[in-house]
Amino acid sequence: MRAYFRWSLPAVMMLGLTVPCQAxxxxxxxxxxxxxxxxxSVHFEKSPSDAARRALKEEKLVCxxxxxxxxxxxxxx
Amino acid sequence: xxxxxxxxVGKYLETYFVxxxxxxxxxxIVGKAKxxxxxxxxxxxxxxxxxxxxxxxxxxxxxxxEAKWVVETAKKGIExxxxxxxxFKAFMRTAHAERLRNEHGLIAEAVTFDPPDPQDNDGAxxxxxxxxxxxxxxxxxxxxxxxxxxxxxxxxxxxxxxxxDGAALLRxxxxxxxxxNNQGRVHVLMAAHAMGQIEKLYGSVFEGILGERxxxxxxxxxxxxxxxxxxAKR
Numbered sequence: 001m002r003a004y005f006r007w008s009l010p011a012v013m014m015l016g017l018t019v020p021c022q023a024x025x026x027x028x029x030x031x032x033x034x035x036x037x038x039x040x041s042v043h044f045e046k047s048p049s050d051a052a053r054r055a056l057k058e059e060k061l062v063c064x065x066x067x068x069x070x071x072x073x074x075x076x077x
Numbered sequence: 078x079x080x081x082x083x084x085x086v087g088k089y090l091e092t093y094f095v096x097x098x099x100x101x102x103x104x105x106i107v108g109k110a111k112x113x114x115x116x117x118x119x120x121x122x123x124x125x126x127x128x129x130x131x132x133x134x135x136x137x138x139x140x141x142x143e144a145k146w147v148v149e150t151a152k153k154g155i156e157x158x159x160x161x162x163x164x165f166k167a168f169m170r171t172a173h174a175e176r177l178r179n180e181h182g183l184i185a186e187a188v189t190f191d192p193p194d195p196q197d198n199d200g201a202x203x204x205x206x207x208x209x210x211x212x213x214x215x216x217x218x219x220x221x222x223x224x225x226x227x228x229x230x231x232x233x234x235x236x237x238x239x240x241x242d243g244a245a246l247l248r249x250x251x252x253x254x255x256x257x258n259n260q261g262r263v264h265v266l267m268a269a270h271a272m273g274q275i276e277k278l279y280g281s282v283f284e285g286i287l288g289e290r291x292x293x294x295x296x297x298x299x300x301x302x303x304x305x306x307x308x309a310k311r
Contacts (some may be wrong), residue, residue, distance in 0.1 A: 001200050011150075013128060026138050039082060040081035040082050040087065041081065041082055041083065041084050041086065041087025042081050042087050042090050042091065042096050042236040043091065043096065044096050044097055044098055044099070045097045046287075047095065047097055047099075048097040048099055048125075050097065050277075051095040051096060051097035052095075052121075052123045052124070052125060053220055054095045055094070055095040055123040056123040056124075058095065059090075060093055060094055060119065060123075061093060061094050061095075061120055061122065061123070061128070061147065061151070061295070062094060062095055062096075062097070062119075062120075062122070062123055062125075063094040063095070063096045063097075063118065063119070063120055063121075063144070064096075064097055064098070064099060064118070064119045064121060064275065065096070065097070065098040065099070065116060065117070066098075066099055066102075066116065066117045066118075066119070066282075066283055067098055067099070067100055067101070067102070067115075067116045067118075067119070067277055068099045068100070068101070068102035068103055068104045068114035068115055068116070068289060069100070069102075069103060069104055069114055070100065071098045071100065
């Protein structure tokens with residue numbers, strides 16, 4: 001019985017440690033897929049002119065936000 | 078803007094748009110309360126001509142609907158215009174006038190031709206920054222004919238909704254007043270000025286529709302009770 005615990009207890013502990021890691025590994029790509037800038041799910045170019053240049057190259061439209069305050073800081077937006 | 082945190086909105090914007098932001102206004106923080114401040118979203122061609130705008134903060138569903146409308150309408154416009162810029166501009170303006178009629182029950186004639194207009198930046202009809210520097214011209218809206226009588230129920234519903242959204246009064250060509258919310262007023266503006274450069278349009282949206290001052294001044298933090306918390310530090 002003691003020999004049984006000597007092998008099974010570490011095995012159970014190892015299993016306990018690895019299961020959460022596997023769960024995280026599965027979740028991470030889903031989070032990255034919608035991860036954007038400044039707490040949004042959108043990536044922002046540095047300036048509207050940079051966005052326009054990229055849009056022209058990729059044949060997309062440009063979405064420009066005009067805001068009050070500092071977009072980088074949620075407390076000041 | 079909470080709509081931009083929505084994954085579906087993010088995915089759609091990443092597919093069809095390249096995004097950027099620009100600071101054009103400021104606000105005050107008095108104590109813990111925010112005074113003023115707003116947001117406007119412009120959907121533009123890569124050369125800076127505005128196809129559509131969203132005035133003020135909106136929820137994710139509304140933002141997605143507007144973004145999809147721009148993409149779909151632009152696709153139809155490109156197909157119909159057959160590479161003719163003037164036809165595309167007329168198509169976009171007519172599309173805005175149609176939305177104004179269908180969703181807000183008002184008829185405005187789309188301005189499909191821009192007469193040559195030498196802009197007088199020194200005159201009174203210009204939005205200016207606090208130092209008095211001219212920023213953008215005040216754009217003249219298209220004449221509003223009045224209500225579309227075929228959509229009476231929609232008009233009543235739109236008027237009720239507009240009253241909730243904080244509508245502003247607009248006069249038609251007979252002098253009658255109509256309540257229209259921010260998005261309705263964007264369509265009025267766009268029926269006459271869609272495909273105009275963003276530098277010309279943003280003043281009319283940010284100051285004319287949202288009622289905010291264009292400013293490069295920093296956020297002002299005002300503490301009306303400076304003694305609060307001072308005792309705690311002692």
